[in-house]
Amino acid sequence: MTTCSRPGEARTATAHDRLPSPRAPSDLRTEVRCKSADAIVVEVTGEIDGRTAPRLRATLAGHLRARPAVLRVDLGEVGFLGSAGLEVLLQAQRDAEAADVHLVVDPGRSHAAGRALRVLGDLGGPVF
Template identity: 45%
Template sequence: MTTIAERTPEAERAVETAAPGVRLKLSRPTTTAVVVHVAGDVDASTAPRLHELLAPRLSSVAETVVVDLSEVGFLGVAGLELLSHAQHRAAARGVAFRVVDGPVCVDRALRAAGWTDAVAPHPTVASALSGDTGWELTPPVLPLD
């Protein structure tokens, strides 16, 4: 006998998958937010698997989608193209799309692609979920006369 479980936020709370070169984990910290944790290399061979996991979340009822790149060892052109496509799709649907920066190689790839000009990467998942980029703008202190 086969049973079909209803798909609820709790059911998606800890979905993990592995493909050669990359590990992906999906978590749902709130009922309106989804976090895709990526570890390993994101290149032409692994980007399709990330797309398979990410695309349905951009079409779901999620209000915020976060891609956590903090454990990525390599971010290639295919990964950058995927992030760009996902960001555009999210914007078209009114979904907040946020990226958590990673090691130096990820930061360099994001900067080289001009990603940081359009979207400020977040330092942590918590800041991405709160919408805080970690960048503080402080007004200049003027001397009193």
């Protein structure tokens, strides 16, 4: 493979010049661990990115419509939490406040979720 740095000049591409390999397709699973009139616990597993965020949004919105006293979102098995996922969590927080539901977002042992939530808090966002 060759690349050109100036018109008419060719050079061999190095590993540094190549684009990174795309990430494997992301996957997201949600499972209700506990459901009662007082609380719903949803365990989220996988990656929360632009492709999977709409599914998480729909899941959380459905549980908020039930108006439990507490909705707990366990992110302990999340491998990636991107900006689309943070936006879903922020919207869920606004929706929970409007529905008088206490939303708890627990990063658990997920380094990705913990790091993303810390950055959000550092930027003045809610501390779930």
